């Protein structure tokens with residue numbers, strides 16, 4: 002799947018061509034990405050696997066419009082991300098992408114249900130619609146009985162389930178999850194990957210997930226191996 006650098010197909014959620022990203026300047030410059038081209042098929046779960054420092058976070062940040070490449074091209078559902086101004090990027094991230102991070106990123110003073118409903122509140126969804134969607138998502142992630150608990154009253158695995166429910170609340174086309182299991186023990190990590198797998202099917206969404214952990218590759222439809230800023234098959 003890395004072999005189509007000159008443009009993907011209509012079913013590709015992401016097409017990236019020759020991405021380069023360098024941090025700092027010579028003589029201490031770090032070439033985090035050294036010409037990465039890839040396609041991510043729609044409606045599938047793609048895992049980017051690589052050791053610490055291989056460039057996973059850099060790649061996901063570029064593909065999610067959180068950072069810009071030094072050179073190269075990114076199409077998200079056919080939209081040229083590098084051609085967007087800051088307002089365009091904010092709209093893209095808010096409307097099309099759900100982000101999941103290693104550190105969960107929940108708001109500590111809000112309950113699980115309020116965290117999940119936050120994206121709906123921000124786009125002023127009617128209360129009835131919001132409550133219905135929150136209940137549906139809490140059930141989907143197995144936390145209906147924990148709706149009123151705050152993040153510090155939940156385990157790490159439960160917090161990540163809340164974060165995943167929040168990420169899909171607005172029905173994004175794409176979930177980008179950067180090491181979502183990085184802070185979890187091995188068994189909890191498997192449960193979270195199983196959940197992401199189920200969400201891809203239930204919500205008909207595309208997922209791009211990074212991990213350093215080879216044991217999680219079984220959950221992937223597609224695997225991209227990143228090493229020293231380059232993809233290897």
Ligand SMILES: Nc1ncnc2c1ncn2[C@@H]1O[C@H](COP(=O)(O)OP(=O)(O)OP(=O)(O)O)[C@@H](O)[C@H]1O
Nearest residue numbers: 024025031033051052053054055056057058059060
């Ligand atoms: N803001 C930055 N300034 C300078 N160097 C950076 C910066 N961010 C990342 N790097 C360097 O770029 C390289 C790729 O980092 P990146 O975080 O993308 O890798 P990663 O595969 O996500 O690693 P990890 O699993 O440890 O998070 C590393 O050598 C890292 O030290």
